[in-house]
Amino acid sequence: MQIHYCQKCSKLIAPALIESGQVKVQEDRPVFCLECNPPSFGTLRSMRSTPSSGAQRNLRSTPGDGLQRDIRNLPVLARGSPSKGSRTVLPGEQSGTRLRAPGDRTTARQNTPLLIVGLAVGALVILGLIVMAMSGPRPAKALSKKKDAVKAEVAEKNDPAADQEYRGPAFLTPAPRPPESASKGLRARYVRIELPGAQRILSLAEVEVFSGDDNVAPRGRASQSSIDHGGAPERAIDGNKNGAFNDGSVTHTNEERDPWWELDLGGDVEIRKVVVWNRTDGNLFQRLKDFSLVLLDAKRMPVWRREKVIAPEPYYMFFPK
Structure with a gap:
């Protein structure tokens, strides 16, 4: 019996998987184990049925086939099936939530009330200092007119x-x-x-x-x-x-x-x-x-x-x- 290894992870493929048809072995075609080529994403036979497919040509002509297969098989984390123009949700990002940049306009709008309050408080402090400076101590002439003053x-x-x-x-x-x-x-x-x-x-x-x-x-x-x-x-x-x-x-x-x-x-x-x-x-x-x-x-x-x-x-x- 011929021994086969996975083209991607180099693991030995069990003969029982080949006999049961779970792993297809065909001449002049790379062989992948079930971990590297799950049945839910199509087998080698389904890919072989579309010889004009760009993906099939890439598999035949590109030595780094495993890397491209990994990119195509990334799971979609967003809820629902992806539609035209939809964006793949990146790892660490919650569904329906967009990561905001530091200069995001939405964040700036949310901070506007705090900025206005800070400016108002600063203006009041400056005004109070000006009033205190202008009032100053009473002149000596005014003090001399007070009762019980020397x-x-x-x-x-x-x-x-x-x-x-x-x-x-x-x-x-x-x-x-x-x-x-x-x-x-x-x-x-x-x-x-x-x-x-x-x-x-x-x-x-x-x-x-x-x-x-x-x-x-x-x-x-x-x-x-x-x-x-x-x-x-x-x-x-x-x-x-x-x-x-x-x-x-x-x-x-x-x-x-x-x-x-x-x-x-x-x-x-x-x-x-x-x-x-x-x-x-x-x-x-x-x-x-x-x-x-x-x-x-x-x-x-x-x-x-x-x-x-x-x-x-x-x-x-x-x-x-």
């Missing part, structure tokens, strides 16, 4: 001869120490407080005049334009800073035009600092709004002046230069 006003910046003032809040007692540049003052004899305008009432709790570190105001003689409700001018130099009028230490003038209060120091004195203490009961401290402080020499010539000063709460500190 005001430091310098007429000419970095000028040793500049006038310096401090507005003191009620919780600051005693008054803060002056800067080194204000250690020396100018010479004057009269300290005068004026309240310009019609129907004005001038009330003071205390006026301190410092020559060096000494308050020389109690040594002087006080006077004012008029006296009402027992508010004598001497109350402003009695050493009592209590701003409540009923406690008996606040001056009081009539309601009149341009009331004034004045202190005569008896001679020219080097004045380093002047502190004006205001009345504190109720809202009556506003009566001292826009007052003026004037220093005059022995000939009553003004040597220093500050006008339109805000109402002290409760005091205002001056460093004349």
